[in-house]
């Protein structure tokens with residue numbers, strides 16, 4: 001699905017050859033500062049390679065329209081981003097931004113249940129706990145119906161139990177909707193529990 005070819009990003013990441021497969025749960029592990037977040041940002045087209053190429057379904061990423069690409073490949077960042085307003089506003093933020101069809105309240109309530117957020121759609125999002133905020137941010141990207149989910153160390157904002165809950169939801173969703181997941185984690189326990197394939201990155205290089 002993603003292929004790297006002699007890719008360099010500044011003096012941060014150097015990947016000669018790497019394939020990330022469609023329909024798999026891929027985990028990226030490695031020490032802090034190794035370049036894991038940078039890799040996700042490249043996949044999401046937030047940044048572009050300094051040298052070499054990244055292909056997405058055989059097409060050079062450089063040639064994929066950025067907005068459409070970010071609709072199809074969604075990034076859940078390390079710290080959940082919350083906007084002012086209700087939980088409903090927060091769930092619908094991306095869908096509205098990308099002018100996808102509006103979603104019914106019933107569908108949104110079902111999603112909240114699925115995300116195990118025991119709150120009302122009309123509740124103020126800022127009053128949610130860290131774990132709830134992270135799951136609402138996840139709900140926001142699930143509504144985009146992307147084919148690839150990029151998750152950047154969701155654990156950093158959560159305790160272990162809440163992280164596991166989030167990953168269970170993601171892994172269930174991914175199986176049901178045939179979505180590919182690329183998860184950055186520093187926990188080798190998490191990687192071996194969820195990862196069908198594990199990529200280790202050290203000092204900007206892929207170590208198998």
Ligand SMILES: Nc1ncnc2c1ncn2[C@@H]1O[C@H](COP(=O)(O)OP(=O)(O)O)[C@@H](O)[C@H]1O
Nearest residue numbers: 010012030031032033034035036037038039184
């Ligand atoms: N925008 C940037 N400009 C320059 N250096 C950066 C930028 N973002 C991250 N870095 C550096 O790149 C390296 C890799 O960072 P990062 O990808 O965030 O690592 P990780 O997610 O594995 O902890 C670090 O040394 C970091 O300081």
Ligand SMILES: [Mg+2]
Nearest residue numbers: 036037038153
């Ligand atoms: Mg990081």
